[in-house]
Amino acid sequence: MGQVFQFAINGLMSGAIYALIALGIVAVYKATRVVNFAHGYVIMMGAYFYYTFAVLLPASDWFPDLTYAPDWLATAKAEAPMFSPAAAYLSWLENLPRIAFGLIAAIIAASLLARVIERFFMRPLLGQSQFAMIMITVGLISVLSGVKSMIWTGDAASVPYLAPNPAIRFEVFGSPVFIFGANLASMVIAIAIFGAIVLWLRRSAAGVAMRAASEDQSTAYSMGISVPQVFARAWVLAAATGAVAGAILAARDGISPSLGLFGFSVLAIVLMGGLDSFVGVFIAAMCVGVLEALVQWQLGGDWVEVTPYIAVLIVILIRPHGLMGSEEVERI
Amino acid sequence: MKHTSLTRRGLLGSAAAGAATLAMPTVLRAQPSEYIIGASLPLTGPFATAGQLIAPALSLFESMVNGEGGIDGTNIRFVVEDSGYVPANALANYQRLLASEGSNLVAYYGDSTGFMQLVGPELKGDQARMMTSTSFATELANPETHPYQFMSGPTYADQFDILLQDIAAKGGKTVAFIHSNTEFGTDPIAHGQARAAELGIEVVLIESTKAQGADIPTHVTKLAQANPDYCILQGYVTGVWPQLIGGARQFGLQTKFMGTFWGMEKLIADRVTAEAGPFLEGYQGVMPYRYSYDMEDAPRLQQISEISKVALAGTPLENYMPTWGIQAFASLELLTIALRRAAEAGKDLSVADNVAEQVAGIQDVDLGGYYGTNISMENNKVGVGRVYEYSAETNLFTPTSDWLTA
Numbered sequence: 181m182g183q184v185f186q187f188a189i190n191g192l193m194s195g196a197i198y199a200l201i202a203l204g205i206v207a208v209y210k211a212t213r214v215v216n217f218a219h220g221y222v223i224m225m226g227a228y229f230y231y232t233f234a235v236l237l238p239a240s241d242w243f244p245d246l247t248y249a250p251d252w253l254a255t256a257k258a259e260a261p262m263f264s265p266a267a268a269y270l271s272w273l274e275n276l277p278r279i280a281f282g283l284i285a286a287i288i289a290a291s292l293l294a295r296v297i298e299r300f301f302m303r304p305l306l307g308q309s310q311f312a313m314i315m316i317t318v319g320l321i322s323v324l325s326g327v328k329s330m331i332w333t334g335d336a337a338s339v340p341y342l343a344p345n346p347a348i349r350f351e352v353f354g355s356p357v358f359i360f361g362a363n364l365a366s367m368v369i370a371i372a373i374f375g376a377i378v379l380w381l382r383r384s385a386a387g388v389a390m391r392a393a394s395e396d397q398s399t400a401y402s403m404g405i406s407v408p409q410v411f412a413r414a415w416v417l418a419a420a421t422g423a424v425a426g427a428i429l430a431a432r433d434g435i436s437p438s439l440g441l442f443g444f445s446v447l448a449i450v451l452m453g454g455l456d457s458f459v460g461v462f463i464a465a466m467c468v469g470v471l472e473a474l475v476q477w478q479l480g481g482d483w484v485e486v487t488p489y490i491a492v493l494i495v496i497l498i499r500p501h502g503l504m505g506s507e508e509v510e511r512i
Numbered sequence: 513m514k515h516t517s518l519t520r521r522g523l524l525g526s527a528a529a530g531a532a533t534l535a536m537p538t539v540l541r542a543q544p545s546e547y548i549i550g551a552s553l554p555l556t557g558p559f560a561t562a563g564q565l566i567a568p569a570l571s572l573f574e575s576m577v578n579g580e581g582g583i584d585g586t587n588i589r590f591v592v593e594d595s596g597y598v599p600a601n602a603l604a605n606y607q608r609l610l611a612s613e614g615s616n617l618v619a620y621y622g623d624s625t626g627f628m629q630l631v632g633p634e635l636k637g638d639q640a641r642m643m644t645s646t647s648f649a650t651e652l653a654n655p656e657t658h659p660y661q662f663m664s665g666p667t668y669a670d671q672f673d674i675l676l677q678d679i680a681a682k683g684g685k686t687v688a689f690i691h692s693n694t695e696f697g698t699d700p701i702a703h704g705q706a707r708a709a710e711l712g713i714e715v716v717l718i719e720s721t722k723a724q725g726a727d728i729p730t731h732v733t734k735l736a737q738a739n740p741d742y743c744i745l746q747g748y749v750t751g752v753w754p755q756l757i758g759g760a761r762q763f764g765l766q767t768k769f770m771g772t773f774w775g776m777e778k779l780i781a782d783r784v785t786a787e788a789g790p791f792l793e794g795y796q797g798v799m800p801y802r803y804s805y806d807m808e809d810a811p812r813l814q815q816i817s818e819i820s821k822v823a824l825a826g827t828p829l830e831n832y833m834p835t836w837g838i839q840a841f842a843s844l845e846l847l848t849i850a851l852r853r854a855a856e857a858g859k860d861l862s863v864a865d866n867v868a869e870q871v872a873g874i875q876d877v878d879l880g881g882y883y884g885t886n887i888s889m890e891n892n893k894v895g896v897g898r899v900y901e902y903s904a905e906t907n908l909f910t911p912t913s914d915w916l917t918a
Binding site: 183186187190193194235262263268271329333334335336337338339345346347349356358359360363429432433434436437438439441442472473476477480481482484485 | 556557559560561693718719720721722723724725726727728729730731732733734736737749750751752754755758759761762763764783784787788789790791
């Protein structure tokens, strides 16, 4: 039972990151009725922006030193046993300036990238078929992948965690349970961002405008809503949350081009939860996260990659519009 | 009127002259102005770093061999093309070079197991050339199925064998295998299980992960539950293995981690140490060659060091040749021995059988210090290796075992 709890909590921590990624796909879909197949690659770009601003730039000779290293911290760090919780907190504190700079700069850079994508690739297709816009997002996968290869190498690398990473140990039903502190904190961050944005979209004027544009663009125009601005806002929201998710993923698993592939498994989660339902997608993300962890535990890694797709197939066979999706949603 | 008559002597003379004329192209083919050795390297794509580190090694090797008189007095020249780590691209590179250079092309350096598998069935008749590559895939070390492909080190299965011998010698009782879910990752697992059983070591976990972007917490959790004395990591190059070790150390696991050739590069270990701290302290693994800084009684490594200081001044390779470059040097050194022996025997070097015969005949050779022992070619491989350990303080891998044979 303790082991089930162990892998369930691992799965929930993954699921929260999936939910944060899925938020971007659903936001763009709700505003524009476009399924963004390139969202994983937007996240990959966000992760590489974080890597650039938190690791590469601070390591440059010409860039200001972003390390917080007062004497007391250096002394405390030297005295703390390696891999102890104290060492983890002190190390995080030392890196905090570059973590904060990296994350903020990554969010800004990803948002600018989203504005460029929306302005030059998506907006010219306003009024055209949704299929054409979806195909543009498919093309964006190659474009973003190519841009990444031109700027960064394909080597995997490490980036600092957003939160301190002490090992947390306790027992459940007599079985030892281990949790990475940074992953627990990342889960909290992801859920908090997810919840805050969903509330904002539901209660703010911007959220209402987004829903209106989604229902009928012409009517939204006639009601004084700037539809292009709504589209841009949705893309920026997706890219900004994607940058946070990318930074979390890169810190957890290392940064590599494979981060782009996360988008596809999360797309399956979105279809499973319902394309236009934040709540449905959140539940689906958590379920898939736990399912993957349990499959990894019992069946091994070879089965994990197909798990989200098998899960979505089963759910769609039973509920064609996903767990909580609207029935009028057109399938792609 | 003068009569001309065809005498028997005249006829034989004319026939001889005609035969000599017809044979001339063959003679000319056998002595080209230079021998071409082709190479496909991943100069772009996911393993661009590896390709860009190997390319200078080929250039240095070319100047070294030509400075020693080339092959039977004929210089060699490398033709290096980018594969992007796509086997089909490397195959196209090979076929294009074969078409343009013909019999001047005498050998080829491949960039991956995938390429060696893809090109294998194509190596027939005049389309075949002797090949070596970056791969240590177990299936390639088989002269019956891959007669024209060899490797300058032990296969991945052999590398597991060497590590398991070392674990047994150090009193290890339990081991875990963590590998990527690629052919590269799964290659030695079955052999490792069998060998561990023979040595009395219990395999307590076999864990498959993604090659990149693996779910580190879940894998570390499983490792923590198995809690082995040793864990061998296989099928990774720059990613996953450092995160796994970092996670395990964070959890306080005392498991000793080991890697195989592609997880043993000092540049990667140094970078991980600089970025994430000294958690690779004590990391061990098998290496078929000596590190380039281990130059005592190694004239070839000393020569490489001297040339690198000049030819690669201002680059990261000025003072250190990566293991991936040393692999290329050792492989090409063996190839050159075979080509020289074939040339001395008057054989056509563009006939792969001629070179393959000489490769198989390399026995008890001192290669100049790439290895710490004399080596022999058996089943198209060199089955020796040594266990090294990394120090995060000195940033060096140092040996912890003698040279072991699989």
